[in-house]
Amino acid sequence: MVRSVVRSTMTLIACGVLSTVLAPTAEAQNRERLVRIGFSGGAAVPIGDIADYANAGAAVQGFLQIAPANWPTTFRLGALYSRFAGKDGASLTLPPTPVGSGIPTQQALVDGTQLLGGLAQVRYELAKGSSVRPYVIGGAGAFNVRQTFADLRSGNSVDKVRFALDGGAGFTFAFAGADAFVEARISNLFGADGVARELSSLRVVPISFGVVF
Numbered sequence: 001m002v003r004s005v006v007r008s009t010m011t012l013i014a015c016g017v018l019s020t021v022l023a024p025t026a027e028a029q030n031r032e033r034l035v036r037i038g039f040s041g042g043a044a045v046p047i048g049d050i051a052d053y054a055n056a057g058a059a060v061q062g063f064l065q066i067a068p069a070n071w072p073t074t075f076r077l078g079a080l081y082s083r084f085a086g087k088d089g090a091s092l093t094l095p096p097t098p099v100g101s102g103i104p105t106q107q108a109l110v111d112g113t114q115l116l117g118g119l120a121q122v123r124y125e126l127a128k129g130s131s132v133r134p135y136v137i138g139g140a141g142a143f144n145v146r147q148t149f150a151d152l153r154s155g156n157s158v159d160k161v162r163f164a165l166d167g168g169a170g171f172t173f174a175f176a177g178a179d180a181f182v183e184a185r186i187s188n189l190f191g192a193d194g195v196a197r198e199l200s201s202l203r204v205v206p207i208s209f210g211v212v213f
Contacts, residue, residue: 032069033067034066034067034068034069035064035065035066035067036064036065036067036212036213037062037063037064037065037212037213038061038062038063038064038065038076038210038211038212038213039060039061039062039063039210039211040060040061040063040181040183040208040209040210040211041058041059041060041061041208041209041210042058042059042206042207042208042209043056043057043058043059043206043207043208044056044057044058044059044082044084044204044205044206044207045204045205045206045207046084046113046202046203046204046205047186047203047204047205048202048203049202050084050113050202050203050204052087052090053086053087053090053092053110053113054084054085054086054087054090054110054112054113055084055085055086055087056084057082057083057084057085057113058082058083059080059081059082059204059206059208060080060081060082061078061079061080061081061206061208061210062078062079063076063077063078063079064076064077064078065123065212072124072125072128073122073123073124074122074123074125075120075121075122075123076119076120076121076122076123076137076139077118077119077120077121078118078119078121079116079117079118080115080116080117080118080119080143080206081114081115081116082114082115082204082206083112083113083114083115084112084113084114085111085112086109086110086111086112086113086150087110089109090109090110091107091108091109091110092107092108092110092147092149093107094107094108094149094158108149108150109149109150110147110148110149110150111148111149111150111156112147112148113145113146113147113148114145114146114147114148115143115144115145115146115187115189115204116143116144116146117141117142117143117144117164118141118142119139119140119141119164119166120139120140120141121137121138121139121166122137122138122139123135123136123137124136124137125172131173131174132171132172132173133171133172133173134169134170134171135169135170135171135172136167136168136169137167137168137169137170137183137185138165138166138167138168139165139166139167140163140164140165140166141163141164141166142161142162142163142164143161143162143164143187143189144159144160144161144162145159145160145161145162145189145202146158146159160191162189162190162191162202163189163190163191164187164188164189164190165187165188165190166185166186166187166188167185167186168183168184168185168186169183169184169185170182170183170184172212175211178211178212178213179211179212180209180210180211180212181209181210181211181212182208182209183206183207183208183209183210184205184206184207184208185205185206186203186204186205187203187204187205187206188202188203189202189203189204
């Protein structure tokens with residue numbers, strides 16, 4: 001019995017030592033790869049004019065992270081999706097379709113807002129080599145803005161493609177042989193007033209947790 005307990009204890013200690021030794025090795029090997037894949041998800045908070053018509057929602061992202069050897073920066077190419085439910089009773093004034101057709105504008109109840117797009121981003125770590133590494137990130141891309149309506153006579157959605165600038169900060173740390181990160185950004189979509197008269201400002205703050213493999 002005593003031998004069995006000792007043997008089990010020694011086995012657990014050996015496994016702990018091996019995981020301590022091998023995890024940094026796997027992490028270092030991952031960081032040396034030129035291209036890695038990452039995923040993130042979390043909350044998305046609308047700010048600006050859209051905050052009057054949309055509740056806080058959810059955001060997900062998948063991306064490729066490219067890290068050229070001996071470069072101080074890494075690059076991300078990502079696809080992003082966000083979804084926001086409409087606030088109770090919120091309505092927007094839609095422009096006539098087609099523009100100049102003489103069809104009167106329509107007041108429609110907002111059912112929800114979706115953002116689907118892509119971003120090219122540059123990430124710069126501020127403290128390389130430490131266990132927790134803060135960084136700044138920025139980029140540009142384009143999003144399709146789809147707004148759905150509960151009572152729109154000519155269809156239940158309106159789509160517009162808008163150029164976007166994006167920037168923020170976060171920190172990354174080792175997690176099970178990979179890199180985990182917590183990040184907050186602000187995405188500013190330009191020309192969003194083409195979706196509805198009231199939306200002269202369409203900005204979103206994604207707050208996310210992610211992993212890079």
